[in-house]
Amino acid sequence: xxxxxxxxxxxxxxxxxxxxxxxxxxxxxxxxxxxxxxxxxxxxxxxxxxxxxxxxxxxxxxxxxxxxxxxxxxxxxxxxxxxxxxxxxxxxxxxxxxxxxxxxxxxxxxxxxxxxxxxxxxxxxxxxxxxxxxxxxxxxxxxxxxxxxxxxxxxxxxxxxxxxxxxxxxxxxxxxxxxxxxxxxxxxxxxxxxxxxxxxxxxxxxxxxxxxxxxxxxxxxxxxxxxxxxxxxxxxxxxxxxx
Numbered sequence: 001x002x003x004x005x006x007x008x009x010x011x012x013x014x015x016x017x018x019x020x021x022x023x024x025x026x027x028x029x030x031x032x033x034x035x036x037x038x039x040x041x042x043x044x045x046x047x048x049x050x051x052x053x054x055x056x057x058x059x060x061x062x063x064x065x066x067x068x069x070x071x072x073x074x075x076x077x078x079x080x081x082x083x084x085x086x087x088x089x090x091x092x093x094x095x096x097x098x099x100x101x102x103x104x105x106x107x108x109x110x111x112x113x114x115x116x117x118x119x120x121x122x123x124x125x126x127x128x129x130x131x132x133x134x135x136x137x138x139x140x141x142x143x144x145x146x147x148x149x150x151x152x153x154x155x156x157x158x159x160x161x162x163x164x165x166x167x168x169x170x171x172x173x174x175x176x177x178x179x180x181x182x183x184x185x186x187x188x189x190x191x192x193x194x195x196x197x198x199x200x201x202x203x204x205x206x207x208x209x210x211x212x213x214x215x216x217x218x219x220x221x222x223x224x225x226x227x228x229x230x231x232x233x234x235x236x237x238x239x240x241x242x243x
Contacts, residue, residue, distance in 0.1 A: 039110075105124075108122050159189075167199060172197040177223050193224075
């Protein structure tokens with residue numbers, strides 16, 4: 001009888017120890033990875049003619065909640081040659097910046113946090129809410145919106161290949177493949193334009209990165225199409241160690 005009592009007491013003690021361990025010594029849950037930066041709301045433009053001596057300047061802003069999980073907003077005029085503009089994101093998810101642009105230009109806008117980047121949004125410049133730029137042939141001519149280049153030291157060389165493939169029923173006429181603005185250290189090789197791609201045919205653009213001291217490490221490549229419909233694709237080229 002005493003042994004039964006001792007065994008029962010031991011089992012109760014072990015059970016109590018297990019409960020205490022679960023309550024106080026449990027395994028910490030694995031933290032959720034941070035969400036990707038996102039442009040989550042409308043962006044609004046207002047023209048400011050002659051501000052700060054600029055011929056035409058656009059005030060671009062997003063209200064509270066328009067940007068999520070980001071530290072800054074990056075914007076560049078796809079129809080201009082000016083440098084990208086960066087603005088911090090406030091705690092409430094709002095931001096404001098100024099960029100040189102005229103009505104009808106297209107801006108590429110992106111939310112960023114460290115090396116994390118949202119999907120870029122190409123927006124048409126206007127007063128009021130900026131709408132997405134039309135991209136005809138989106139279902140049969142698809143080009144990645146970004147191309148990351150391996151970081152390397154000044155004077156060295158690395159390259160990546162951008163593949164252009166289309167499945168449109170009609171031939172695709174590419175009129176131009178060029179950088180939006182000159183970028184020392186970024187060279188294009190491979191496909192030249194004008195070129196016509198038959199359905200299912202592909203071509204490749206090799207982007208060569210030869211970083212130069214104090215030079216920008218990010219630029220945009222534009223692919224201009226005239227047929228079967230007028231369209232354009234923008235590809236952000238950036239070194240992985242770009243700020």
